[in-house]
Amino acid sequence: MKYIFLIFSAILLFFPFSSALAQGNARNMMAQSWENYRQSEYEFEVSQVLITDSSGQVTEKEFSRWIHFSEDGDKVAVVFNKPNRQKGLGLLTYRHSQGKDDQFLFMPSWKKVRRISVSDQGKYFAGTDITYEDARQLIGERLDDFEYKVFKSENSLIVIEAFPRSGADTAYAKRDIYLNEKFQIVRIDYYGLDSSGKFFKIKEQINSVIFTGINEFWRVDELAITNYLLNRITRIKVVQRNSKSVISDNIFSKQFLEKAGRQ
Amino acid sequence: MKKIIFFAALLIFMFPNFCKSDANISNKMSIFAVHYIKEDQDSEERFGEARFEPKLSYNAGNILFFAAGDFRIDSEGYAYGIMDRVTEPDNHRWAVNFKEAYVEYDKDKITARFGKQIFDLSVTDTISPSDNINPRDWTDLVEWERIGVPAFFASYGFDTSLEFIYVPWFTASKFPEDRWDRELPEGIKFGDQEYNRNSGQFSTRLKTTQKGWDLAAVFYKGKSFSPSYEINNIALEHELVPVYRDEEVYALSAATEIAGFNFRAETGYFHQEKDDDFIQYVGGVDREFSISGTDDSLYVLIQYANEIETQSDSPVNFRTFDNRRSLNNSFMSKLKYSFNDNLAAKLEGSYNFSDKDSYFEPAVSWQKDSWEIEAGFGFFSGPENSFFGGYEKNNRFFFKASYFF
Numbered sequence: 011m012k013y014i015f016l017i018f019s020a021i022l023l024f025f026p027f028s029s030a031l032a033q034g035n036a037r038n039m040m041a042q043s044w045e046n047y048r049q050s051e052y053e054f055e056v057s058q059v060l061i062t063d064s065s066g067q068v069t070e071k072e073f074s075r076w077i078h079f080s081e082d083g084d085k086v087a088v089v090f091n092k093p094n095r096q097k098g099l100g101l102l103t104y105r106h107s108q109g110k111d112d113q114f115l116f117m118p119s120w121k122k123v124r125r126i127s128v129s130d131q132g133k134y135f136a137g138t139d140i141t142y143e144d145a146r147q148l149i150g151e152r153l154d155d156f157e158y159k160v161f162k163s164e165n166s167l168i169v170i171e172a173f174p175r176s177g178a179d180t181a182y183a184k185r186d187i188y189l190n191e192k193f194q195i196v197r198i199d200y201y202g203l204d205s206s207g208k209f210f211k212i213k214e215q216i217n218s219v220i221f222t223g224i225n226e227f228w229r230v231d232e233l234a235i236t237n238y239l240l241n242r243i244t245r246i247k248v249v250q251r252n253s254k255s256v257i258s259d260n261i262f263s264k265q266f267l268e269k270a271g272r273q
Numbered sequence: 274m275k276k277i278i279f280f281a282a283l284l285i286f287m288f289p290n291f292c293k294s295d296a297n298i299s300n301k302m303s304i305f306a307v308h309y310i311k312e313d314q315d316s317e318e319r320f321g322e323a324r325f326e327p328k329l330s331y332n333a334g335n336i337l338f339f340a341a342g343d344f345r346i347d348s349e350g351y352a353y354g355i356m357d358r359v360t361e362p363d364n365h366r367w368a369v370n371f372k373e374a375y376v377e378y379d380k381d382k383i384t385a386r387f388g389k390q391i392f393d394l395s396v397t398d399t400i401s402p403s404d405n406i407n408p409r410d411w412t413d414l415v416e417w418e419r420i421g422v423p424a425f426f427a428s429y430g431f432d433t434s435l436e437f438i439y440v441p442w443f444t445a446s447k448f449p450e451d452r453w454d455r456e457l458p459e460g461i462k463f464g465d466q467e468y469n470r471n472s473g474q475f476s477t478r479l480k481t482t483q484k485g486w487d488l489a490a491v492f493y494k495g496k497s498f499s500p501s502y503e504i505n506n507i508a509l510e511h512e513l514v515p516v517y518r519d520e521e522v523y524a525l526s527a528a529t530e531i532a533g534f535n536f537r538a539e540t541g542y543f544h545q546e547k548d549d550d551f552i553q554y555v556g557g558v559d560r561e562f563s564i565s566g567t568d569d570s571l572y573v574l575i576q577y578a579n580e581i582e583t584q585s586d587s588p589v590n591f592r593t594f595d596n597r598r599s600l601n602n603s604f605m606s607k608l609k610y611s612f613n614d615n616l617a618a619k620l621e622g623s624y625n626f627s628d629k630d631s632y633f634e635p636a637v638s639w640q641k642d643s644w645e646i647e648a649g650f651g652f653f654s655g656p657e658n659s660f661f662g663g664y665e666k667n668n669r670f671f672f673k674a675s676y677f678f
Contacts, residue, residue: 069642094643094677097299110485110530121393121419125487127533132563133570137614181563202566240567258381263431265384269377273297273330273339 036158036170043193044150049227052257053077056091056250061138064241069137071096076261077149083107084149085262089270090136098271099136102264103128103146110179111146114264116271123264132181132203139211139235139244143181155179161186167196183207194218194228202239210239221253229253295332300325303675305416309452310668316451322347326372337377339388343370351412351450359423360442360470366412373421382434386426391419392438394478394491395539396526397555398607400578400600402541403524405493406438406476408446411596414453414664415634415651420444433481440474443496445517452667455594457513464505464512472496472517486529491541493522499596501548502589513589519546534560542583550584553598557605568614574607599660602627615641619649623661630655630662636671645675 059071072092078085083106090099100116102123115126131143140148155178161169172185181203188197196218200211217231229251235244260266307320325344330337345352345368352366361367375388395401407419422444428436445466449455457463474495481488500515524541538556543549557576564571579602603625611617622633636649651669655662 094299095640095645095675097677112482112485121391122395125528125530125535125537127530127535127560130533130561130563130570132566133561134568134614260379260381260431265428265431265434269337269379273299273328273337 036160037153039160039168039189039193040151040158040170040172040187041153043189043195044153046193046227047229048079048150050221050253051079052253052255053079054250054252054255054257055248058247058249059138060245060247062243062245069093071136071138073136076257078257078262079149081107086146086149087262087266088145089267096136098273100267100271101135101145102262102267104262105146105150113142114267116264116267118271120271121268123267128179131179138246139237139240139242140246141181143179144213144235152178164188166191192220192228210237212236212238216245227253297330298327300327300678301675302326302678303673306672308670309666310670311666313452313666317349320348322352335378335380337379339377340374341372343372344368349451360444361420362470364445364447364466366410366447371421382430384426384428386424388423389421390424390426391421392424392426392476393419394476394489396487396489396528396537397539397557397578398537398574398576399605400553400555400576400597401526402522402539402543402553402555403478403489403491403526405495405498405520405522406440406474408444408498409596410447411449411453412447414449414596415632420447434479436476436478436480438474438476438478440495443468443470443472443474443517446498446500448515453664455663460509461504461511461513464514466500466515466517467503468496468500468517486527489526491522491524491526493520493524496520497543497545497548497595497597499598501545501595502593504589513593518548520544520548534558545586548586549582550586551580551582551598553578553580553601555579559607564610568612570611572607572609572611574605576605578603578605594660600625615639625655625659625661628655628659628662630659632661643677645673645677647671647673 055075057073057075059073061069061071070092071090073088073090076087083104086103086105088101090096096118098116098118102114104112111128113126113128114123116123128142132141134140135142135145155175156172157175159171161171163169167188167190170187170189172187174180174182182200183203184201184207186199187195190196194215196215198213199209201207202210213233213235215230215233218228219231220226220228232245232247237243303324305322309318312318323346327342330339345366352368354367356367356370371389373389373391375386375390377384377386392406393404394406395404407422410418410420422440423442424438424440426436426438428434445468472495476491476493478489478491496517497520501518503514503516505512505514521544522541524539526539528535528537536558540552540554542552555576555578557574559572559574561570561572578600580598600623603623605623606621608620609617617638619636619638620633622631624631631654632651634649634651636647638645638647649671651671653661653664653668657663
């Protein structure tokens with residue numbers, strides 16, 4: 011009896027620690043994933059986007075994206091090249107390590123760049139299934155904004171649940187993040203705040219590539235976002251990428267957005 | 274004629290280079306049609322315009338060549354002729370014109386640009402004390418546009434930057450035509466605009482983004498883009514002559530986001546020669562909301578503008594309208610409900626608390642791929658001697674369609 015009591019007490023004592031360990035492990039895994047991703051300082055990509063709506067109609071878009079990874083805060087500039095109507099539509103994001111991000115938008119019909127709110131994270135960007143939050147999280151997320159827990163293992167993948175902490179700016183009640191053995195994010199299941207926490211969207215990696223060299227890092231060449239709420243699929247395929255060249259600071263400026271938008 | 278040859282030669286030189294990968298060509302074809310609900314014995318009930326706006330740009334290292342053409346034709350003959358001069362003379366639109374055409378040099382923090390340019394220094398909507406460079410095309414008062422001017426622009430910096438703009442020759446604004454003419458007291462008629470084309474204008478702006486705030490200070494010295502007036506006595510008649518006064522404008526602007534709402538504000542002190550001095554201020558808040566958590570959204574903008582007259586020096590003893598000050602003590606709003614990425618319903622409007630006049634414009638827009646289509650109504654109301662009330666006869670249905678290629 012005494013031994014049963016001791017074993018039982020040990021389990022009770024250990025359980026919170028094991029839970030904390032699990033959380034710590036989950037957070038560490040996420041941190042490792044993003045560290046593996048953010049090994050290049052600059053990046054330029056051209057991506058093709060195909061959006062298939064509920065009636066089967068396909069809309070084609072294309073955008074260029076410039077990224078500057080930095081511990082002080084990332085900078086991301088996106089300019090649409092297609093369709094012609096949206097050519098020049100630009101979004102500039104300053105992701106600060108502390109505090110709110112700054113986001114600026116240039117519409118082709120304007121002659122100026124305007125600051126926009128980063129708070130409405132659930133809004134879809136430019137008719138795609140990528141929200142403003144997704145666009146920010148394509149290159150990393152603030153780990154302190156979320157509580158991570160290892161949920162399960164599935165087909166050699168680890169599934170981590172990410173719950174927003176109080177005060178976090180997010181449009182999702184929960185995300186299930188699937189990591190492979192190289193800590194690449196291969197899939198994310200989204201549960202919406204607006205849809206009462208119900209599952210409604212999947213983002214899946216179709217093709218990825220690992221760059222080797224001084225630093226090894228992974229990139230997604232093609233992904234698909236299936237939106238079950240809107241019955242719509244967005245496919246994004248990277249057709250051009252450069253992770254080696256330094257990108258001038260002037261790209262990450264409002265002036266560049268204006269210039270790109272005017273042309 | 275020399276200038277046509279010059280620009281033609283420039284295009285011939287540039288065209289082979291446009292075929293290279295750093296060249297961009299984009300075009301916009303549009304039509305604009307209006308049906309006025311009320312008859313006016315002096316004007317047509319309908320108006321239609323077709324417009325072609327090509328854009329050509331070519332990047333050669335640090336140098337950008339850019340030209341935006343403007344070809345237009347309309348049912349009232351407002352646009353005619355080929356604009357073949359450096360500054361746009363006369364009070365009419367041009368059938369063949371450049372909206373902008375310039376060469377830009379960019380290296381590190383330095384940008385320099387020379388040629389015909391359009392500047393928008395505003396932070397707020399429609400009314401902006403900071404935005405004084407470009408004259409306006411008020412041929413259709415609701416569909417107003419900025420007119421490009423030959424200018425030299427220089428900038429140093431990125432998020433914190435100092436800008437200089439010098440416009441060596443003055444370009445007058447284009448005045449309302451036909452239905453948009455204002456009625457004058459008996460015995461007075463409009464005269465031709467008077468201005469000195471060889472009058473330069475200068476503006477400088479210091480702007481920065483700090484801790485989530487966009488701040489700017491602007492100084493402008495030159496002619497006002499909205500004219501003042503003089504009365505000329507000619508025989509038994511009086512002519513109301515638009516004249517462009519010298520002015521100095523000192524303006525400040527700020528924009529930030531608080532709790533998800535975008536706040537934008539401007540204020541400016543206008544010191545005018547032989548006309549009122551005033552401090553104009555405008556402030557607004559806007560935000561886009563997701564409504565149902567799907568594809569829809571609601572954009573809301575609310576803005577208020579007013580002024581404090583510090584010195585009254587009205588040039589004439591009856592009411593005239595300075596289009597920069599026409600929305601004083603006015604509330605302005607824009608609402609846009611987007612059902613999805615294609616379809617939206619809009620309502621824009623302005624109400625003046627002093628004159629109790631207003632303008633409202635409900636519309637529906639649809640966009641997909643290369644098309645944009647919009648249809649709606651414009652309603653003016655108020656006392657006849659008020660800014661909007663004087664245009665009540667211009668209540669109208671409008672239709673716009675644009676194709677981008």
